[in-house]
Amino acid sequence: MHLTMLLDMACDGFGDRVVVGRVSDGLTPADLRRRARAGAALLRSHRAEALLYVAVNGPAYPVAMFAAAFAGVPLVPVNYRLGEEQLDYLLSQHQNALVVTAPESVAHMGQLGLTALTTDEWLSGTDVDDDESDPEWTEAPAIIIYTSGTTSKPKGVLLRHENLVSYVLGSVEFAGAAQDDAALVSVPPYHIAAVANVLSNLFSGRRTLVLEQFTPQEWLGLVRDEQVTNALVVPTMLARIVGSDGDLSVPSLRNLAYGGAAMPTRIIETALSLWPEVGFVNAYGLTETSSTIAVLGPDDHRAALASDDPAVRARLGSTGRVLPTIDLEIRDPFDEVLPTGSVGRICVRGDQVSAEYAGIGRAVDERGFFDTRDKGYLDEDGYLFIGGRVDDTIIRGGENIAPAEIENVLLDHEDVDDCAVVGVADDEWGQRIEAAVVARPGRTIDPEQLRQHVRLHLRGSKTPDRIHVMDELPRTETGKLVRRRVVTAIAEAAEVVDA
Known part of the structure; x- marks a missing residue:
């Protein structure tokens, strides 16, 4: 399996539908593939062993992702907000790379011995005729995402093509979006949710818009102006949106996904009451699992809000049920599987689970299970509750x-x-x-x-x-x-x- 397979399917199924950016000047799957092939040629001409993306999210990002895939090298989205010392450390791990970055960062990349293009130069350089070349099939990972490094130096998580494609095929309906569906993504490009949204929205045929500099007013305005039907936020964003003044109407919005951190019950109850017609989705996943492994869907939210049963009501604080493609066990400190309702370590297994780190290898046990280091438990109906990190x-x-x-x-x-x-x-x-x-x-x-x-x-x-x-x-x-x-x-x- 290869990421370019997803792009080929999109081109065959709805190649002339705008899937990236605004309708007026966005990219179709055919545009994306044409540019990706051109980007791969640029990477080969520079003998690049990786493509670093050190910029805000936008149309250059999906072009970079698929260009790297066609060239057979990894895309490495790097946190551009890091301090100079931390940023230089990460960049030093990829000396033979081409960099796509902001104009103000080009000179610094040159000082580090890296060849850099601005996002505009990258988009301009890939806007050429389609050479119809085939993708390179190599052993290189598709994506390398560095962990946040809040307690130690960041580790590079290797996500292989088969991990990412397995996630998409196991959780997304091909061409399932309507012609006018539009998704608003408000997460940075170096987060696994950004990677997953490029792939899942493309595969479903949904147009993707990005709001990199979030404010409640900007978010609400873009939802209304672009007739956004689907959106992704983190809990702090939703709290700011529902707590803001002024017009909070979102007439086009049908689904709102959230994740990345714990959602206060008070906030999700407020949002459900404010927008009763919107379907809320809580998604739980990790970088090492190629994004989502458990989902609390719209019906689950509504049932929990309406229920007088404390056990059902409590599910508003859960992450829902585990995907059918994932095996999950709750284990004690001695690796024994715990019964329903017992709190322990969440361990998972599945084709989308990478659990692989640069310079370390795969961190799985003899049965292929990855210890997420998250604590949690399953209730009697299989709803997963997260109880924080083991280290906390x-x-x-x-x-x-x-x-x-x-x-x-x-x-x-x-x-x-x-x-x-x-x-x-x-x-x-x-x-x-x-x-x-x-x-x-x-x-x-x-x-x-x-x-x-x-x-x-x-x-x-x-x-x-x-x-x-x-x-x-x-x-x-x-x-x-x-x-x-x-x-x-x-x-x-x-x-x-x-x-």
Whole structure:
């Protein structure tokens, strides 16, 4: 299986339909294939062993993805927001690469010995006649995505053609979109969701639009102006949209997918009430799994919201059911499979699961299962609940405490907009529980009253010893919390108080 197969199918099925950009000047599958072949020729002329993409999302991105596929080299989308030291480290891993980047970065790439083209130069250079060349079939991965590196140096996750094609074939209906369907994507190009959306929207025949610089007003305006039918956001974006002032109508929107981080129940309930005709989809996946492995669909959302059964209602906080192409087990620390309802490590297996790292190899056991390092459990009907990362567990006096449980209670408080619970070193208990919270606009937080709120819902040993009110929490562009920076911020706040 090869990514170019998906593009060939799109060309054969709806080659003249605009699938990238605005209707007025967007790209059809035929345009995309023509440009991809030209891009592959450019890569071969530079003897490039990889194509680095260090720029904002846009039409140049899918052209780059398929050009790399035709050339038989990996596409490496790199976080252009990184500091110079981190960015240079990643770039140094690909010395024999061609770079597509922003105009202001070209000179810096040259200083590193890399040949660079601006996104405009890349699009101009690939706008030539179709040479109808065949793709190169090599052992190179299709995509290399670097992990966020929030606790250590980033690792390159290798996604092979068969992983990505398996994901698409197992989760997307070919040509399933209508002629006028349009998807709005608001995630950066170096995130697995951006890769998955290029492939899945192309395969379904849905036109893709990108909003790189997100604001609620820009998002709402683009949805209405471009008659967007499908959209993808991260939880922090949805919270800002439903909490904004003005016209919140989205008459064309039929489906709204979210993922990348935990969604506060209060936010999704508000969104469901605000847009009852919209089908909400919660997708759970990892870079190592080529995107989504579990889905909570529109009917699941509506059933949970309408139910008086606490177990069904709780499913609003789940990630839904696992895809039929994925095997999933919940395991204890000794690798024994746990029964329904027991919390343990989420381990998965399937053709779309790469679990492969540059310089390391595949991180799977003898049965082919990948340990996601996420904690969770399955309810009696197979709904998957995520309980945070294994590494986030707080050990207080020998008791294992999941931050997510406490965070859910904090987020249910009417004054709390965002929160994080972490373990802080303590001589007596090993770790004590501390929380950082952000107040909702126009609200104030009394830390002691908030502690009492937690105590009402959880036992005393799970009540934070201290609660710190902050202006904002450190999160990545996709909404993931950077817990080590929360610990640092709490320590700095404590120093100020103790001084």
